[in-house]
Amino acid sequence: MFYNHIMFLENISLILMSPCIADEAKIRFKAELSRDIAEMMPYLNAVIRNATYNPGSNTIFYTQGVRMITLRGKSLAVSKASDLTDAHKIMDFIKETVNHAYENKDKITPIYERRVRATALDIFSYLPRTNCKKCGEPTCLAFAVKLLLSELPLSACLPLNNGTEYADKLKEMTELVDAMGLVSR
Numbered sequence: 001m002f003y004n005h006i007m008f009l010e011n012i013s014l015i016l017m018s019p020c021i022a023d024e025a026k027i028r029f030k031a032e033l034s035r036d037i038a039e040m041m042p043y044l045n046a047v048i049r050n051a052t053y054n055p056g057s058n059t060i061f062y063t064q065g066v067r068m069i070t071l072r073g074k075s076l077a078v079s080k081a082s083d084l085t086d087a088h089k090i091m092d093f094i095k096e097t098v099n100h101a102y103e104n105k106d107k108i109t110p111i112y113e114r115r116v117r118a119t120a121l122d123i124f125s126y127l128p129r130t131n132c133k134k135c136g137e138p139t140c141l142a143f144a145v146k147l148l149l150s151e152l153p154l155s156a157c158l159p160l161n162n163g164t165e166y167a168d169k170l171k172e173m174t175e176l177v178d179a180m181g182l183v184s185r
Helices: 038-047 084-103 120-126 140-148 167-180
Strands: 012-019 027-033 052-054 059-064 067-072 075-081
Antiparallel strands (some): 012 027, 059 067, 067 075
């Protein structure tokens, strides 16, 4: 079966790989994109929900699990990738994301403004702050960090999700988590 699909970005080539400074069990790498994606940045800012976009430098930064990913022009930089296989998966994902955004430009409302990502303290302010440990973390602040890193879903906070006492906080947290592209369930 032939699938006619527009390739804005043909390929991404690995140009440098080294041990990660932040975590010696991981790697960091740089890659070169076959095309400058500057014109796609506002669309990617709309599609990558947890992105931090800097229009001044035309850069997008976001996390994917523990990985830190930066896109700029024709370059891709990633920290905390697991290994070479993981690096290739990330490059494939970026290529698919850019091409998908390009194919659907007419359906995407580009976001030209800088989006600022919430911090663990921002998330903490919406939590019940009971430090009940029911989520498996020692404190609500530790839970907020894990939620921000997509290591725990919002549903793991049992006091927030049980009953009506925190219904308003749950509604606000769900909106925040969805807006950031984090895991809610």
